[in-house]
Amino acid sequence: MIKQSGRAAEHSPIFVTVDLVIFTVRQDALQVLLIERGNEPHLGRWALPGGYVRDGETLDEAASRELGEETGIDGGRLHLEQLRAYSEPERDPRGRIITVAYLALGPELPLPTAGTDARAARWAPVTSLLGRAGTLAFDHDVILRDALETARSQLEYTTVAAAFCAEPFTIGDLRHVYEVIWGVTLDPSNFRRKVTHAEAFLVPTGERRFPEVGRPATLYRRGVARLLIPPLLRSGDVAGTGTSRVAAVRRER
Amino acid sequence: MIKQSGRAAEHSPIFVTVDLVIFTVRQDALQVLLIERGNEPHLGRWALPGGYVRDGETLDEAASRELGEETGIDGGRLHLEQLRAYSEPERDPRGRIITVAYLALGPELPLPTAGTDARAARWAPVTSLLGRAGTLAFDHDVILRDALETARSQLEYTTVAAAFCAEPFTIGDLRHVYEVIWGVTLDPSNFRRKVTHAEAFLVPTGERRFPEVGRPATLYRRGVARLLIPPLLRSGDVAGTGTSRVAAVRRER
DNA sequence: GCAAAAGTGTTAGACCTACACCCATGC
């Protein structure tokens, strides 16, 4: 049994949840999966999917399980990574609940069926949700904003953009992901050079895709590289001193 | 009160701690603060400082409080940021305890006095601790390794290196931080150009420091920039495909 | 003067942006 040291009341155990920010690119927009809450608190409001961490389960496992429950997708097939923990004592009116947010990225996913404590589920364009606070339940506005900036930043330094594309995919598909998530248009020829020169990012399958119109495109699969070297920097937003932004960068070997 | 939904036993509340990776540069090495544990489990082993999150406290507040308790330093004066949560069910033999690791950076700090549940405290060179697993208690080896890679990466994209320098500092001081943490030697003139051209990174004080030998150096304080634009990339370790590394990048506005 | 660290200048090559241009396909 757990033995508390010191004054017992000072550190009570805490309920821990995971919340998922599931991004996909569909209809020329970055979209996030939302559920309509079927229980109090925030009954009827839109929120990120999530749930309690169960006994004996790691956070990663809880996130993967919730992902499967909410989308019907095998969690192992999607890119899934921990974002950060959110711990404001008043963030949940039921009591002290800390949540660990996860970022999940995938190619166009089916609309999931509503789960046990959700009345409905839908894909929502991310940009339409930001800007006005209080759109989502709890502190999910903040989590979503953090997740968006993480995703945008990760496109620069990692190969996760490929996680948005169903394999096999074309360079045009990949460029579309960058354009939608960054909200810019990119030069097709320069983009091609960069991604094809980054080693182990793209592996040609030898096949081609024949579009409705235009020249057929070479098809690729994801290579084994996870870091994008050299990085593919957004150039548009370096204006100014960067004083209003804080960056945290993490890398594992 | 907290109302559990579903089968009650499936998601019990969990004890939550914060653990601190406190880095400083001293004696030409990156050093981390360790404490010798004065209680079971792992009595007598070296570990990262940390403690339980108290009722009504955010994780940031808990980290800041622990930092003050362990180092005697006003937590608000140090760079402090959340790294990530660690949640292996078996990571602590006392039971289910999740920890959220924090990274703290500061200029040469005093050796702290041992706290209530620590027999001793010391600074240890980081490189001497890595390589062999099982050096530290719990999963603190893993946390330390993650923190080191985060710190190394952050020097590239942010201005946190200045957090290792007591103000006012010289460009040589700053370069020394980069050299020690990256384990490389940098060209002084090119380094100077990069950091002085990065806007709002360094603010000259107008004063100079007169060393034992050599030309006096201009003194600077940290500017308001938190992102380093353009980044100051490590070039030495880009060899290979990057296949063995995973990157997670996060940015806030 | 000499050693040492600060600081400036220069040059060759890498890289990047913008854009012209060619290619392969459906209709």
Added chain:
DNA sequence: GCATGGGTGTAGGTCTAACACTTTTGC
């Protein structure tokens, strides 16, 4: 042919690594 997206080439500017060189101090 023509429209469309795929894909290649290239000139000009920018950035950077490497290193020669000058400056300012203590001794």
